[in-house]
Amino acid sequence: MVPELSPDAVAALRTSLSGSVVLPQDETYDDARRVWNGMIDVLPAMVVRVASVEDIAAVLAFAQQWDLPLAVRGGGHNVAGNGTVADGVVLDMGSLRDVSVDADSGTVTVQAGATMGDVDAATEPYGLAVPMGVVSGTGVAGLTLGGGVGWLTRAHGLSIDNLEAADVVTPGGEEVHASADDHSELFWGLRGGGGNFGVVSSFTFRAHPLPAQVLTGNLAYGNVHWRQALRAYDAWTPGLPDEMTTIISCLVPTEEWDMGDQPLLVIGLAWADPDQEAGAALIRQLAAAAPPDMEAVEAVPWSDWQTAMDSTFPPGSRAYWKNASIDRLDDAAIDALVRAGCEQTWHGTGFDIHHLGGAYGRVADDATAFPTRDAPYWLNIYGFWQDPADDAARTAFVRGLAKAVEPFSSGAQYVNFMGAEDPVAQGTAPSVYGPDKLARLTALKTAYDPQNLFRRNHNIVPTG
Numbered sequence: 001m002v003p004e005l006s007p008d009a010v011a012a013l014r015t016s017l018s019g020s021v022v023l024p025q026d027e028t029y030d031d032a033r034r035v036w037n038g039m040i041d042v043l044p045a046m047v048v049r050v051a052s053v054e055d056i057a058a059v060l061a062f063a064q065q066w067d068l069p070l071a072v073r074g075g076g077h078n079v080a081g082n083g084t085v086a087d088g089v090v091l092d093m094g095s096l097r098d099v100s101v102d103a104d105s106g107t108v109t110v111q112a113g114a115t116m117g118d119v120d121a122a123t124e125p126y127g128l129a130v131p132m133g134v135v136s137g138t139g140v141a142g143l144t145l146g147g148g149v150g151w152l153t154r155a156h157g158l159s160i161d162n163l164e165a166a167d168v169v170t171p172g173g174e175e176v177h178a179s180a181d182d183h184s185e186l187f188w189g190l191r192g193g194g195g196n197f198g199v200v201s202s203f204t205f206r207a208h209p210l211p212a213q214v215l216t217g218n219l220a221y222g223n224v225h226w227r228q229a230l231r232a233y234d235a236w237t238p239g240l241p242d243e244m245t246t247i248i249s250c251l252v253p254t255e256e257w258d259m260g261d262q263p264l265l266v267i268g269l270a271w272a273d274p275d276q277e278a279g280a281a282l283i284r285q286l287a288a289a290a291p292p293d294m295e296a297v298e299a300v301p302w303s304d305w306q307t308a309m310d311s312t313f314p315p316g317s318r319a320y321w322k323n324a325s326i327d328r329l330d331d332a333a334i335d336a337l338v339r340a341g342c343e344q345t346w347h348g349t350g351f352d353i354h355h356l357g358g359a360y361g362r363v364a365d366d367a368t369a370f371p372t373r374d375a376p377y378w379l380n381i382y383g384f385w386q387d388p389a390d391d392a393a394r395t396a397f398v399r400g401l402a403k404a405v406e407p408f409s410s411g412a413q414y415v416n417f418m419g420a421e422d423p424v425a426q427g428t429a430p431s432v433y434g435p436d437k438l439a440r441l442t443a444l445k446t447a448y449d450p451q452n453l454f455r456r457n458h459n460i461v462p463t464g
Contacts, residue, residue, distance in 0.1 A: 005066060016058045019051035019095065032092070033084060037319045040081030047090040053201045056091065057173030063089045064453060071456040072199055075115045075139015079321050080419055082456045091199065101126055107164060109204045112141040120303045128207035129302055131156045136307045137315065144203055145194050146416035147370050149378065151305065154245040154358030155272035160191035160370060161363050162206045168198040171453045189444040192370035194415055196460045197448040215271040215279045216305045217297030219287055226265045226338050232290035233267060234329040242358035243273040244282055250341040251350030263344050270305060317348065317384040320395045322402040323417035324409040325375035333408040340401040348384035349394050351401060353377050369441055371432050372412045379405060380417045415458045432458065
């Protein structure tokens, strides 16, 4: 139960802020409390929209003074709904969206409320890109703290592999600069350990050159050709140059790939190199081994490619995800994927297979808190729908496929692809990080957040 907050206490908080406080009786409350996943519908005691880094410490002090649960929201895109909390305080950083590009050093400093689209818009004029995700509305903060898998993963690694430094506000309000040389253990934990240790107010990334027109493509297959396509793909991926990142998507597509209610398997490709003929030759090699039913390969501006999937996952959709690392794509694994893919005849539910390796795979496993880098593939199973009446069927599909691929998975989980009901979201995380990393993360959590103020996440519980 929420403590009774006196008007004087709320007034004092408002006076201490350059941002604003939104209460349940305010006209803007419903808009302020809303998060991307429409299944998450909770009523916080207040939403504080901070307007400066200094506001963060005041909100943390208020939450602790009144013993209120706290949620920290960056872009608000988290599928588990960790950016809000019932009967508590939402620290909303959506107004802190500045992105600063230093073209000489090749670094980009990003405030915690920025989205992936904000970063791309700032870096593209300089011919630079920071490895991010696949949907432009994704918040940079949550994406990065969990890892950051996207279209440049093989070329340049995860978002965390390109993180140079982070500015963090601790539970006590102290501002800490974390990097390889300063608070290095905290810097290690931030890279994959989620928002367990403090509020990151800004991130400094290393950016990479990218052509003005990037070779991209989609090879699409009707379900009678899925097995051939997956076998050919699995034979094609070993030895691929780093510059080629691919993501397989299995879903009922929107109008541009309209084949009625038939699901498609689409191999998406992004070539991060100016030598486009070399990339095109690789794509032709795959297409020759598995001729697609439809094909679209062209050079486009990077921001066009990064926003191509936005309409598939509109804000307010009801959403439920699970994920698994995949050790192999042998016939048994392919059979499980094909069976599940053929079951879906509705828009918005499906799965992605991320091909890993490359620069991502060469980062030492203990260099960051990211769970594991061993698996060649990572499967993200997702559901997006609009009607609450579809909740049972759509979640059953996601759970069913997750169960079916267990024999082909090491069991590792990626926190950014985890839904709200996963046990790790409510307690310790041995299934995610393994015993060695979990012990190190627990020690870090105990040092920086012994009272577990930051627990609306895939929580690492402090000792004691």
